[in-house]
């Protein structure tokens with residue numbers, strides 16, 4: 001996979017998250033994070049859980065599980081950025097500044 005196509009997938013995912021935030025459709029897990037009674041604490045909790053699950057997968061040297069948990073982690077991180085009014089450009093800018 002090229003860097004460009006990986007970035008396109010992140011862009012597409014972030015656009016879906018933004019659309020769920022705007023429309024709050026019934027049955028959407030993403031929408032449920034934006035409307036959760038715990039507020040932003042719910043996504044923060046999920047980030048902690050997914051980080052732990054990622055660590056456990058790494059310790060087990062389970063590559064399939066590590067990829068799956070990493071995807072959960074990145075998804076919840078993108079939801080958090082969206083919740084805070086930030087976007088992928090903020091992340092890209094910070095990473096680029098470190099080169």
Ligand SMILES: N=c1c2ncn([C@@H]3O[C@H](COP(=O)(O)OP(=O)(O)OP(=O)(O)O)[C@@H](O)[C@H]3O)c2ncn1[C@@H]1O[C@H](COP(=O)(O)O)[C@@H](O)[C@H]1O
Pocket residue numbers: 013016020027028029030031049071072075076
């Ligand atoms: N990438 C994801 C994604 N990654 C993880 N998750 C959800 O995150 C949750 C992870 O929770 P856990 O691993 O702890 O498993 P769980 O036991 O089901 O979780 P909980 O009961 O604790 O909530 C699961 O409910 C997953 O479905 C995601 N939900 C949605 N997306 C993307 O968002 C899009 C829109 O989804 P909806 O908002 O549901 O329409 C989807 O098409 C996907 O592209």
